[in-house]
Each structure stands twice: as structure tokens, then as C-alpha cells.
Amino acid sequence: MTESLVAGDVVRDERVVPNASWSGVVAAGEVLTIVDVGGNQSADCLIYNAHDPDERYSVPDTLAWQGNAYVRTGTVLRSNEGRALMTVVANEIDRQDTIGGACGKESNTLRYGHHVMFHHGCRENFLSEGAKHGLGVRDLVSNLNWFMNVPVEPDGALGIVDGMSGPGKRVAVRAEMDVLVVVSNCPQMNNPCNDFNPTPLQMIVVRREREE
Template structure:
């Protein structure tokens, strides 16, 4: 079942930041409490991996386990509160024109590529490497990578708990709005995966936009 969707009244002309993230590349920004980040799937069927860290204390970071347990739901959807490993709400999903986002399947890595798709794929670029590159800007390392969000990624979960990545449902221009409840480092990997259907076997650019609390 796909979650209910809701469009946003935000005026793109009032955005304080607009950035296009090329296919396969990372991005990050320190977002202030009350600011809203919009992630736009520019061409459709593009998975966007993400991590959040408290700006004041990066040891506090997004927790998949606490988020899904608190919501009592298996997916990230409209109204979901993104919860930290200290039980605090870091951000909320305040608009969503897609209706399906994952927080169970994790991020791709060179090692997992080799195990799942064969040794020849080991040296393909992966989200874990993107996260390492971007986290280094904040004094963080690969040890700080935790289970992440996967915006627009379609990972149906069966009643017996089995799940797999299938074709995405996100259309060109679909977006999700994340409104911050604390100052946080928001890290994105525009997923480079080509071995499963999360990107339609063709990684493409995405766009991000940021609004201040009183500018929408």
C-alpha cells in the first residue's frame, strides 16, 4: 500500500538555496531548525540516500530503528518523524508527492556490490564512498555511517519480513519536503547503483531546495 501524498504550498521563488546534484554525487548542508529541505527527483526513478547528524553533537544521529519503532510503520511517509538515537525528533516529512520511501535496505557499498552482484562490480562507485567523502568535511569518518534513509526507493516488505529493491514509482518532478526540528547536518548520496532497479539502471541528477521558516 502506497502512503497518502500531499503537495506543498511553498513558493520556489522564495527558496534561499537551489542546487542540482549530478548523478552519482554527494551533497551536504547544515540545516537550521525550522528550515525545510525539498529533494526533487528530477528525471524519475532515482534513489536518494540520506543521513542526519545533530549539528551541536554529531554523536546524536538519525536512527532507523527508533524512527520505525516510534511510527509503528515500515516506511518513511508523509507525517513521519525522523528520530535520533537519543529519542529526539530531528525532522518531519511535511510534504510528499511520491508516497514511498525506505529506511530498511541501507546503502550500497563496494563490498556489498561484490557480494551481491559479483567481484567485477567491487570497484564501482557506491553510496558508502559518497558518505565517507562528504562526512570528512565535518570531521566524521566511515565509523559514523549508520543505517540510512532512501528517499524514492521502493522496497516492499512481505508479511514474513523479506524485502527486496524493485522498480521505483517516483515520476519526474516528484519531491519530498523535510522540515527540521533541530540544527542538523543533512548528508545526501545521489545513489550511483546500476545493478538493482532502484535507479531504473540509469542514475540521474536530482535537485535540492531550502526554505527558511518564514519564507514560503
């Protein structure tokens, strides 16, 4: 198994198969490393204040505070109250996406035709996993897409294209408060976000070693 990007005592180390979901509370100071096991696999992600899920990850607040459309090392992931939820402390690819959104049955049918109308997507994974924590449809907001490549073209257009990640690439995010993290291992097979071949993810949570 791949190791965490950040040293510490391992709290959780779990593999997420394609088309499955994962969730867990990451305590303040702990670090979550997400591993792209097979390469070019999108990990859709939502983040909530573990004690008050009405406070949750906000794309506009995150982008406005940093003045950049991409998530990179040092990006502070902000809540809808402007507070720091998590910080990207290490990142093995150039940039991460937070503007491409999440797939779902309805959007897949609209984009790819009725032959996929029964294929569920990240939206359905979010609902299923979130229900374990009392979350529902009203709690679904715009999400992060770890390892997905969504370039912003000079004319402002967006594209979902072949990823920049590879087997074993990692991103590590530190919790700035107790947070609930919900991740969908994206089942999308109709665009290049998963290289048309969904593969596993690995989720590693560590408690940081105390500095001397």
C-alpha cells in the same frame, strides 16, 4: 528548475549529478525539498545533530515511535536519543524507504561479482562528503533512501524493485533542530533502485514564511 514543495525564501537550490554527493546544515524551521529530477532515482540520506554529530538519525527509533516500517507524510525522523531531527511535511509518492541500506564497493562485489569491485557506492559517497564535516567510518549508520521502493512482503521478505517515483516528484522535510544532512545521489546500476539509469537530484532549502 522545480520549485520547493513548501513556500519560503530559498536558502539553497543546487543540482546533484549522478554519483555525486551533497551536504548542508538545515537550520531549525527550515525545510529541505529533495526533487527526483529524472524519476526513480534513489537519494541515500544521513542526518546528524549539527552541533553534536554523536546524535544522529536512528532507523529503529524512528520505526518504533511510529509503529510502521515506511516513511510517509507526518513521519518524525528520530535520533538515537529519541529526539525529533526532522519531520516529513510533504511527500508526492506513497512511501519512502529507511530499511534498504546503502550500497558500497564491498556489498556490490558480493552481490554482483568482481566486475563491479572497483565501482564505489553510497557508502563511499557518505565517507567523502562526511569528511568535509569531520565525520568518518564510525559515523556511518543505517540511512534513509528517498524515492527507493523496498516493499515488505507478507512473509517479511524485502525486495528492491522498480520505484514508484517519477520525474519531478518531491519530498519535503522540516528541521526540528539544526541538522547536518548528507545525501548520496546513488550510483547503483545493477538493481532497479535507480531504474538502471542514475539521474540528477535537486536540493532546495527554504526558510519558511512567517505566519500572519
